[in-house]
Amino acid sequence: MRQAELKRxxxxxxxxxxxxxxxxxxxSVLGFAxxxxxxxxxxxxxxxxxxxxxxxxxxxHASNSHFAFYVFTGLLAFNALSDVLTRSSxxxxxxxxxxxxxxxxxxxxxxxxxxxxxxxELFSLSVLLLGLSFNQSFQALxxxxxxxxxxxRVLFSLAAAxxxxxxxxxxxxxxxxxxxxxxxxxxxxxxxxxxxxxxxHLRPLYHWNPxxxxxxxxxxxxxxxxxxxxxxxxxxxxxxxxxxxxYLLFQSLMPRARYVL
Amino acid sequence: MRAAISxxxxxxxxxxxxxxxxxxxxxxxxxxxxxxxxxxxxxxFELAPGGSLGIIGDNGxxxxxxxxxxxxxxxxxxxxxxxxxxxxxxxxxxxGLHGEYSGLDNARLGLALRGLDSTxxxxxxxxxxxxxxxxxxxxxxxxxxxxxxxxxxxxxIAAVVEPEVLIVDEALSVGDQYFQKKSxxxxxxxxxxxxxLVFCSHNLYQxxxxxxxxxxxxxxxxxxxxxxxxVVDAYQDxxxxxxxxxxxxxxxxxxxxxxxxxSLLEVRxxxxxxxxxxxxxxxxxxxxxxxxSADSAGCALSDIHMGIVIRRNDxxxxxxxxxxHDRVPLQAQADGSIKARLVLEKLPLLSGEYCLEVWLIDxxxxxxxxxxxxCCAFRVQQATQAQGIGMTWMPHQWExxxx
Numbered sequence: 001m002r003q004a005e006l007k008r009x010x011x012x013x014x015x016x017x018x019x020x021x022x023x024x025x026x027x028s029v030l031g032f033a034x035x036x037x038x039x040x041x042x043x044x045x046x047x048x049x050x051x052x053x054x055x056x057x058x059x060x061h062a063s064n065s066h067f068a069f070y071v072f073t074g075l076l077a078f079n080a081l082s083d084v085l086t087r088s089s090x091x092x093x094x095x096x097x098x099x100x101x102x103x104x105x106x107x108x109x110x111x112x113x114x115x116x117x118x119x120x121e122l123f124s125l126s127v128l129l130l131g132l133s134f135n136q137s138f139q140a141l142x143x144x145x146x147x148x149x150x151x152x153r154v155l156f157s158l159a160a161a162x163x164x165x166x167x168x169x170x171x172x173x174x175x176x177x178x179x180x181x182x183x184x185x186x187x188x189x190x191x192x193x194x195x196x197x198x199x200x201h202l203r204p205l206y207h208w209n210p211x212x213x214x215x216x217x218x219x220x221x222x223x224x225x226x227x228x229x230x231x232x233x234x235x236x237x238x239x240x241x242x243x244x245x246x247y248l249l250f251q252s253l254m255p256r257a258r259y260v261l
Numbered sequence: 262m263r264a265a266i267s268x269x270x271x272x273x274x275x276x277x278x279x280x281x282x283x284x285x286x287x288x289x290x291x292x293x294x295x296x297x298x299x300x301x302x303x304x305x306f307e308l309a310p311g312g313s314l315g316i317i318g319d320n321g322x323x324x325x326x327x328x329x330x331x332x333x334x335x336x337x338x339x340x341x342x343x344x345x346x347x348x349x350x351x352x353x354x355x356x357g358l359h360g361e362y363s364g365l366d367n368a369r370l371g372l373a374l375r376g377l378d379s380t381x382x383x384x385x386x387x388x389x390x391x392x393x394x395x396x397x398x399x400x401x402x403x404x405x406x407x408x409x410x411x412x413x414x415x416x417x418i419a420a421v422v423e424p425e426v427l428i429v430d431e432a433l434s435v436g437d438q439y440f441q442k443k444s445x446x447x448x449x450x451x452x453x454x455x456x457x458l459v460f461c462s463h464n465l466y467q468x469x470x471x472x473x474x475x476x477x478x479x480x481x482x483x484x485x486x487x488x489x490x491x492v493v494d495a496y497q498d499x500x501x502x503x504x505x506x507x508x509x510x511x512x513x514x515x516x517x518x519x520x521x522x523x524s525l526l527e528v529r530x531x532x533x534x535x536x537x538x539x540x541x542x543x544x545x546x547x548x549x550x551x552x553x554s555a556d557s558a559g560c561a562l563s564d565i566h567m568g569i570v571i572r573r574n575d576x577x578x579x580x581x582x583x584x585x586h587d588r589v590p591l592q593a594q595a596d597g598s599i600k601a602r603l604v605l606e607k608l609p610l611l612s613g614e615y616c617l618e619v620w621l622i623d624x625x626x627x628x629x630x631x632x633x634x635x636c637c638a639f640r641v642q643q644a645t646q647a648q649g650i651g652m653t654w655m656p657h658q659w660e661x662x663x664x
Contacts, residue, residue, distance in 0.1 A: 007378045015373040019362055026361060102357050102374045103333045170285035256288055259295070260281040 013108055017115050024116070039072075039124035043131050046071050066223075069135070072128055073222050074191035074215045077153055080121040081160070081211070082182045087113035088161035089168035089175050096261050106254050107247075110161035117157060121150070128222065137223070145221035148232055153214060155239035162246040169257040191215055210238055263345060264307040265426055265457040266314075266331065271340035273301040273326050300326040301481045303340070308459070308474070310346070310425075313452055315468030315489055316461040317496050318478035324461050325430065327478065328352060331459055332428050346425030346457070349375055351415060360404030364395055364414050367403050371418035385421045392447075393417035409437055416444050426457045445471070469493050469646050490612070494642065498614040501575035523565050523630040526554040526598065528619050530637050540614065545643040545654060549608035555599045555621055555631070562591050562599075565630070568620035569603050572635070573613055579652055581618070585626050609654040610641045 025031045046068040091109050098104045125146075132138040168174045189211045190198070198206065206212045213231055220226045276295035278284050287294040301323045308314050316324050329335040330342055332350030357374060358367050368389045372382045390399055393413045395406075403411060419427070429448065448471060452458050462468055468475055468489060475492035477485040485492050531550035533541035543549055551569055568583030584591060584601065591599050616638040621630040648654055 004378075008373075008376050011378045011382070012373045014379070015370045019359065019366060019370060022366075023361060098357060098374070101329075101334055101352050103376075104374055167285070170281045172281060253285075253288065256284045259276045260278055260284045 009105070009108060012104070013111055013115070016108070016112050020112050020116055021119065035120065035123040036127065039127040042075070043068065043072050043127055047131075066137075069128065069131065069137075069223060070194070070219060071192060072124075072131075073219050074189075076121060076124050076128065077214050077218050078186060078189065078191050078211070079124070080117040080153065081157055082185075083117045083120060084113045084157040084161050085164060085178050085182060087116070088164040089178050091161070091165050092169050092257065093172075093261065100258070100261060107162075107250065110158070110165040110250070114154060114157045114161050118150075118154060121153075132222075139225040142222045142225035145225060145227040146218065148227075149214060149217045149221060149235070152217075152232070152235045152239050155236070155243050156210065156214070159239065159242035159246040162243070162250040166250045166253045166257055169261060170253075185211060189215060210235060263310075264343075265310040265312065265345050266306075266308040266459070267341075267343045268307070268330075269305050269341045271301060271304040271330065271337045271342050272299065273323075273330060273335065274299050274338040299481055301330070301337075301478075304483055305340075306476060306483065306486050308457060310457055311452070311455045312474060313458040313460065313472040315472035315475040315493075316459065316478065317463075317465060317468055317475055317493065318484070322478040323481040324478055325352070326481075327476075328428055328430050328459065328461055331426075344426055347376070347422070348426035348428060349419045349422040349424035350428040350430075351419045352428075352430045357418075358403050358411060358415065361402055363402055364393070364399040364406070365390075367414065368393075368399075368418055371415070372422070375418070375422045377422070388421045389414075389417045392420050409440065413440055416440075416447075420444075420447050420451075423454075424451070424456060426459070427451050428459045430461050431463065465493050465497065466650060490643070490646065494612040494640075497612070498574065498640070501573065501614065521558050521560075523558050523560045523621050524556050525619060525621055525631045525633055526556055528553050528617060528633055528636055530617075530639055531602070533639060539640075541639045543608055543610075543639060543641050545609070545611055545641060545648050546607045549605040551603045551617060551619075551637070553599075553601055553603075553619055557593050557597045557599055559597065560630075562593055564624045565591055565599065566622050566624060566626070567591065567599075567601055568618075568622055570618040570620075571610070571615055572618055573615050573652060574638075577652065579610060579615065583620070583622065583626070585622065585624065608641065611648060611650065611652060611654060612641055612643045613652065614638065614640050 025034055028034065030037060050067045050071065088110055091113055092099065092106070095104075095109055099106055099109070129138060129143070164174060164178070186192070189209055190206065195203065195206060195212070195216070213235055217228055217231050217235065220228055275298045276284070277298055278287075278295050283294040286292075304327065316327060318324050326335065328350070329352065330337060331344055331348075332352060333344065333348065334350070334352070336342075357371055359370070362370075365386075368386060369382055372385060372389070377385060393399070393416075395410060395413060398406065398410060403414070406414070419429075427448065445467070448458060448460070452471075458471070460468065460471055472489045474487065475485075475489035476483060477492050477496050485495055529552045530541050531552055532548050533543050535541045553567055553569070555565070555567070557565060566583055566585035568581060568585070570581035571579040573579055582603070589601075591601060593599050616635045617633070619633045619636065621632070622628060623630065
């Protein structure tokens with residue numbers, strides 16, 4: 001692709017992204033402050049519920065507040081992904097007008113919810129880092145180790161966005177179905193509970209859940225400042241393969257999708 | 262010089278599915294589940310750079326599809342469609358506008374969609390605002406705009422791009438008079454700068470004024486393509502002819518009758534151009550002659566008069582006159598036949614399809630001996646739009662108040 005063309009695509013993505021983000025908070029009193037307030041509220045809630053009310057402790061050495069961070073880190077990845085999944089199933093139908101009446105390249109559209117999710121995740125991340133520094137357990141190295149996994153998360157999100165976006169045109173039911181599936185995904189991944197709680201014989205199943213690995217990797221990086229290279233390579237490979245397949249599906253179904261948009 | 266727009270055997274076929282999901286099952290199972298609808302079929306034409314093309318035709322003839330094709334928002338199902346140069350399209354009203362966003366945000370996105378990068382957008386933005394003349398409203402969400410305001414914004418966005426190919430759909434018809442003029446002027450200026458224009462409108466006058474060439478679409482096919490005056494005339498004739506239920510009977514000469522009642526023998530047009538297989542053609546302002554021959558059948562010549570009415574094919578009587586009203590006595594030949602000519606030195610009729618009614622009446626004007634209705638169909642072609650619009654040229658002058 002020529003540089004000029006790339007620049008034009010980028011301008012277009014930026015404009016669509018800006019509109020998307022403004023739309024989200026349009027008309028609300030606090031506006032963009034919600035980007036920060038929402039995760040702040042959640043972290044506060046988890047801290048109170050897990051450490052004061054339930055007094056959960058997933059191992060003997062850990063402090064109570066640690067479990068709140070543990071859950072919050074898991075939700076960091078999950079919430080961002082879930083945002084992409086809910087949005088992308090109708091990202092094409094919402095922009096039907098632009099797709100049919102302008103020269104807009106359709107492959108740009110599914111990128112938008114992914115970009116928005118990165119912004120949401122970064123705000124949540126800053127809240128987490130703030131909380132960790134309060135707790136004096138912030139490790140700068142952890143942040144560095146986290147970034148490669150953010151990339152993996154983005155690749156998975158893109159794969160999901162491309163396939164859901166184009167399938168959503170044909171199967172309008174996806175819009176109803178996705179939230180239900182997300183709840184399932186939340187419970188089959190060790191996000192609200194540690195993997196150790198799962199009975200021994202069920203654990204191998206978790207090996208096949210990429211989200212479980214991603215969540216673990218996020219925690220290892222951000223809370224323990226360790227980088228699991230093996231996990232990274234496996235996830236990077238898997239996510240790239242998924243993205244390639246999803247993009248192929250998107251491109252081969254798109255001409256048909258135009259008939260029923 | 263390479264054509265700015267070149268279409269070769271272009272076809273567009275829409276597929277209709279009962280449900281959106283059918284399109285997916287069709288892909289998976291390979292069994293056809295759609296009904297094909299051919300919006301355009303084997304369209305071929307070329308337009309040179311700097312040319313202007315008007316697209317006319319009935320609703321559903323495929324005009325919008327053709328425009329979308331040219332605008333690049335639709336790709337042909339078959340054939341080749343090439344548009345060379347930067348293009349900017351103004352399709353249906355309000356497309357590309359998002360109700361929740363301000364006019365300003367919409368302008369930014371609109372410019373980005375037309376291929377401008379960020380720096381270019383900020384540079385061109387003031388021009389858009391100046392052209393749209395929306396004032397304070399530019400900060401308001403577009404959903405609060407009237408349709409006229411929305412079209413201003415859309416046109417302003419399309420206008421600043423300085424396209425090499427400008428494609429304009431009906432959109433203009435909703436703007437107010439002032440803005441319509443402004444946008445027409447802009448289109449003219451764009452043309453003057455050497456851009457190519459494709460313009461689709463139900464306003465045939467505008468098409469004739471603005472476009473050198475015109476394309477008449479009928480049921481997805483090219484009915485006629487050529488010089489706009491000619492195409493628009495033909496289209497108007499067809500529309501009028503459709504409004505008139507009966508077909509025009511051919512003018513067949515009758516042999517002399519000896520029933521004792523005067524009768525018409527023959528009605529002929531003189532001095533027309535007669536293209537093979539087509540209607541005779543007269544030019545506006547040329548000499549126009551109708552020759553009528555009749556049989557007096559022994560009737561007193563003072564009791565026979567002739568009347569001729571020119572009727573347009575939408576049933577409007579343009580002009581009718583008779584020897585009775587003009588007080589012209591008829592004369593008979595030795596065999597009792599009458600021959601008379603109606604001569605208009607300077608036919609004032611403008612472009613259109615017309616026919617004649619010829620009457621043979623008595624001196625009271627009430628009794629009709631014989632009549633030919635809808636005979637001698639002919640066409641009138643005006644040389645330029647400068648001869649005016651409507652049915653007929655009227656003698657006139659302009660008096661301008663001196664400053």
